[in-house]
Amino acid sequence: MSQSLIGRRGLMAGGSALAAAGLIRPPGARAASQLNLVLESEVVILDPYMTTAAITRTFGFHIFDTLYAMDGQGRIQPQMVEGHTTSADRLTWTFTLRPGMKFHDGTPVTSTDVVLSLQRWMPKDALGRMLRDAHASLTTKGTLGFELVLKRPFPLVLDVLGKPNAPVPFILPERLARTPGDARITEIIGSGPFRFRPDQYRPGNYMVLEKFPDYVPRREAPDFLAGGKVVKVDSLSLRVMPDQATGATALLANEIDYQQYVPFDWIQRLERSRDIRLLSLGGLHQFQGNFRLNHAAPPFDDPAVRRVLWKLVEQNTVLQAIGIPERFRAPQCPSFWMCDAPYSTTAGAEGATFSIAEARAELARTAYRGQPVIFLEVAGSISQTAALVLVENMKAAGFTVEEQQMDWGTVLARRARRDGWSMFSVYSNGVDMLTPLTHFYVANTCADYPGWSCDPRIPALTRDFANAETPAERQRLTAEIQRLAYALTPSVMWGQFTIPAAYRTSLSGLMQSSFPIFWNVEKA
Missing domain, CATH: 3.90.76.10 (Dipeptide-binding Protein; Domain 1)
Structure with missing residues (x-):
């Protein structure tokens, strides 16, 4: 069912993309030194300290700089x-x-x-x-x-x-x-290679980032986020499009230069074009999908109810439903810290075997009595497809599920509340999930962070990990932390995979990175 949903959406969006492209082109969009980009979503939160959203981080690395x-x-x-x-x-x-x-x-x-x-x-x-x-x-x-x-x-x-x-x-x-920590900054001023143009910002349509002529790059060669950030174009135009298929059609029509996430059912069509190249990544630049649970409100304030979900997610089925080709996905991965990564482990995963029948029996032994699970879904995304697969399994196991569809910006706003939602589906860059220090849903245990999961033993062990002097001690601690995380269930992983980016052959100098990076990029 999920695969056909993607297919219908692609065909419908593809048929209307050329007409829509005329509406989304901001003034000066065809300037030779302007890159026209479609990223994973619209940049909604501009204060880089106020969210863990990857799109805000992407925006931040172009506007701000780091020590x-x-x-x-x-x-x-x-x-x-x-x-x-x-x-x-x-x-x-x-x-x-x-x-x-x-x-x-x-x-x-x-x-x-x-x-x-x-x-x-x-x-x-x-x-x-x-x-x-x-x-x-x-x-x-x-x-x-x-x-x-x-x-x-x-x-x-x-x-x-x-x-x-x-x-x-x-x-x-x-x-x-000096802005208070609970308030957002009122100006977007950084010292990075690009500067934000508030006069060329149309929420829901586009924003423009302009080359900062006074930026002084380092002398070293560019290397992921390090080295010299030499800007070789005049500006970046970040476009907002209704879905990924519209973006893919605009890419083929030369309306845009780069699309961060290509719809999987468009890969073969894009590969046939002599003017398009795909950027496929592996290792640390893969993604991890998660269902994040809200521990602050019923029914997932009950750990026994949360743990039932481990028996309702079969990663291969989810990734197949999304339509991810086998060459772009990893096998079933039980590790919070990614598979084929430095701290991969199976610790704690012994009971996380898919079985709707066992999940139904386990749920019946809990105090759950049909309270609605409010599932926030990002409409039209692969995260929504992952959610649809889980929703069917949850209903079969005896959960009452209320699905609410919205855009990602609305999810970010809703998840900030302690009530009114139970779970949402999301995927994150692998580099964010590699250790207990950085994994969004483990590193923020017992913190004021959406989901509000807490086992005080995890922060204590995470501090031990930070202070550990040897790799062997860190390996031991990651296994111990993961055992506790499986019991706590801050999130449930739905798969490890790559989403290829696509760009026109007129571009050169793109980094091999799951972070969209546009310094050192040239446009012929």
């Missing part, structure tokens, strides 16, 4: 920082910023901006909170220097400052960094 950054091998490299020193006892870290950096309003980047930005960011992020708890002081040392003094050694200082996981520790100008 350190991850390269393609997963190593942390200097970015805004020129260098640092560490005391013999590893408690005092002294950093120096690169000279000449400016914000988009023309003001110079200073150590005050850095200190205030980190102070605003740390409470928002699981790793940030660890750094906050480990540090004694964070102070400026002149215009370009700042000093971090720790209460105890914390081996992950640079990993935290260079983390690619949302919310990212982007650096804001002082006046914006």
Whole structure:
């Protein structure tokens, strides 16, 4: 049923795409040095600290900059920082910023901006909170220097400052960094390679990011999020389209240059075009799908009810229903930390075997008595298809399910409430889910984070993981944390897979990355 849903949507959208393209082209869209892009969704939340949404992170990496950054091998490299020193006892870290950096309003980047930005960011992020708890002081040392003094050694200082996981520790100008943590910034001013054009922003239609002429790139070659970010086009136009099939048709018609997520039932059609190339990724750049559960409201405030779901998800069936070709998906993966990854483990997964009959019997032994499960679904997405498969299985096991369809922006708004929803389906970049420190639904255990799952043993073990000195000790701790996570059930994985991006052959210099990155890209 789900496959035919995708097919009908593709045909309907394909037939109307050319007509729609004339409505979605903003002024100047065919400028030779403008990239016309369709990303995973519209950028709804512009404050990079206020959400873990990947689209806000993508926006953030083009507008803002970071002190350190991850390269393609997963190593942390200097970015805004020129260098640092560490005391013999590893408690005092002294950093120096690169000279000449400016914000988009023309003001110079200073150590005050850095200190205030980190102070605003740390409470928002699981790793940030660890750094906050480990540090004694964070102070400026002149215009370009700042000093971090720790209460105890914390081996992950640079990993935290260079983390690619949302919310990212982007650096804001002082006046914006002073914005209270529970309020969104009112201007979008960064020091990154592109600047936001509020006069060319039409919510629901498009936004324009313009080359920042005063950006000073590093001298090193570009390498994932690290190295020199040299902008070779004048602007980026981020288009909003009704669905992925409309985007694919616009790509074939040369209305856009790049589409982040290609509909799987359009792959063969796109591969036949001499003007289109597909970007297929593996390893750390695959995705992990999850059903996130709300522990703050019935029925999933009951751990016994939550655990029933482990018997209702068969990953291969979900990925087949979405239409993901076999070459783009991983086998059944029981690991919260991704499969074929450094911390892959099967710990705790012994009872997570698909069986509707066993799930029905297990549910009957709980206190569940038909309370509605409010399932938020992103209309027209592969996440919705994953949800449809689970909904059928849940109903067969005895759950009462109320499906509510909406766009992703509405899901983000709804999930911020503790009531009015039970679960939603989502998928995340693999680089975000590789360890207990970064996995959205494990790292935020016992934090004020949508879903509000809590087992106090997990944060304690996660701190041990952060302080572990050997790989063997970290491996042991990841297994122990996963056993607790299976019992807690903050989320249930629905599969590991790749979504290919597509771009016109007129583009060159695209990074091999699941993060859409448009510095160093040229357009012929």
